[in-house]
Amino acid sequence: MEKPSQLSVHHPSVIPAWLVPFLSLPFRRLWDSPQRIVLPLVRPGDRILEVGPGSGFFTVPMARALGADGRVFCVELQEAVQRRLRRTLERRGLLDIVEVRACGEADLKVKDLEGAMDLVVAIHVLHEMPTPDRAIAQMASVLRPGGRLLVREPKGHCPASLFRSEVDWAIQSGLSLVPHPEGNRTGACVALFEKR
Numbered sequence: 001m002e003k004p005s006q007l008s009v010h011h012p013s014v015i016p017a018w019l020v021p022f023l024s025l026p027f028r029r030l031w032d033s034p035q036r037i038v039l040p041l042v043r044p045g046d047r048i049l050e051v052g053p054g055s056g057f058f059t060v061p062m063a064r065a066l067g068a069d070g071r072v073f074c075v076e077l078q079e080a081v082q083r084r085l086r087r088t089l090e091r092r093g094l095l096d097i098v099e100v101r102a103c104g105e106a107d108l109k110v111k112d113l114e115g116a117m118d119l120v121v122a123i124h125v126l127h128e129m130p131t132p133d134r135a136i137a138q139m140a141s142v143l144r145p146g147g148r149l150l151v152r153e154p155k156g157h158c159p160a161s162l163f164r165s166e167v168d169w170a171i172q173s174g175l176s177l178v179p180h181p182e183g184n185r186t187g188a189c190v191a192l193f194e195k196r
C-alpha cells in the first residue's frame with residue numbers, strides 16, 4: 001500500500017521506557033479519562049486487544065470492568081515496559097485477566113486472535129510505529145464482525161495528515177467509522193470504527 005507523501009516527514013519514535021510510568025499520573029484523567037474514553041465500550045466478558053499498553057493506565061480499568069470471564073491481550077514492544085506492567089497487574093490481582101505479550105516493531109503477533117476480539121484499543125501508539133498501516137490491518141483482522149476499534153492519538157505528536165491516513169487505512173481494512181458513545185469532548189484525534 002502506497003503511503004501519502006506527508007508521512008515521509010513524520011519520524012516515528014518510541015517513548016523511552018523510563019518515561020512510561022509518568023503516563024499513569026492521576027491528573028491525566030482530566031483530559032484522558034478511561035471512564036469516558038474506553039469504559040463505555042467495554043462489557044463484562046469481552047475479549048480486548050490493547051496495542052501499546054504502556055503503564056496500564058487504560059488496561060487496569062478495562063480489566064476491572066471485564067470481570068473474571070473477560071480477557072485483555074496486551075501487545076507491547078518494550079521488554080522493560082512489559083515487565084513493569086506485569087508487576088502492576090500482579091499487585092492488583094489482574095494477571096488472570098490480562099496477558100502481556102511481546103510484539104515486533106512491525107508485527108503485532110496476533111494471528112492466533114483472528115476474528116475473536118470484541119474491541120481493539122490503540123491509544124497514543126500508532127504514531128510511534130514505523131508501519132501503522134500494517135498494524136491497523138492486523139488490528140482489523142482480529143475483530144469479530146460488529147467488533148470495534150478505538151484509535152486515539154495525541155495532537156502534539158501525531159500530524160493531522162498521519163491521523164487522516166490512519167482513518168483511511170482502517171476503512172481500507174474493512175472498518176466503518178461510527179460515533180463514540182461519549183462524543184469527543186477533548187478535541188483529541190480520536191476515531192471509533194466497527195467491523196462490517
Ligand SMILES: C[S@@+](CC[C@H](N)C(=O)[O-])C[C@H]1O[C@@H](n2cnc3c(N)ncnc32)[C@H](O)[C@@H]1O
Nearest residue numbers: 023052053054057076077078105123124125128
Ligand atoms: C505513548 S505510550 C502510550 C501507552 C498507553 N497506551 C497510554 O496511553 O497510556 C506508547 C506505548 O506503545 C509502545 N509501542 C511503541 N511502538 C510499538 C509497537 N510497534 N508495537 C507495540 N507497542 C509499541 C511503547 O513502548 C509504549 O509503551
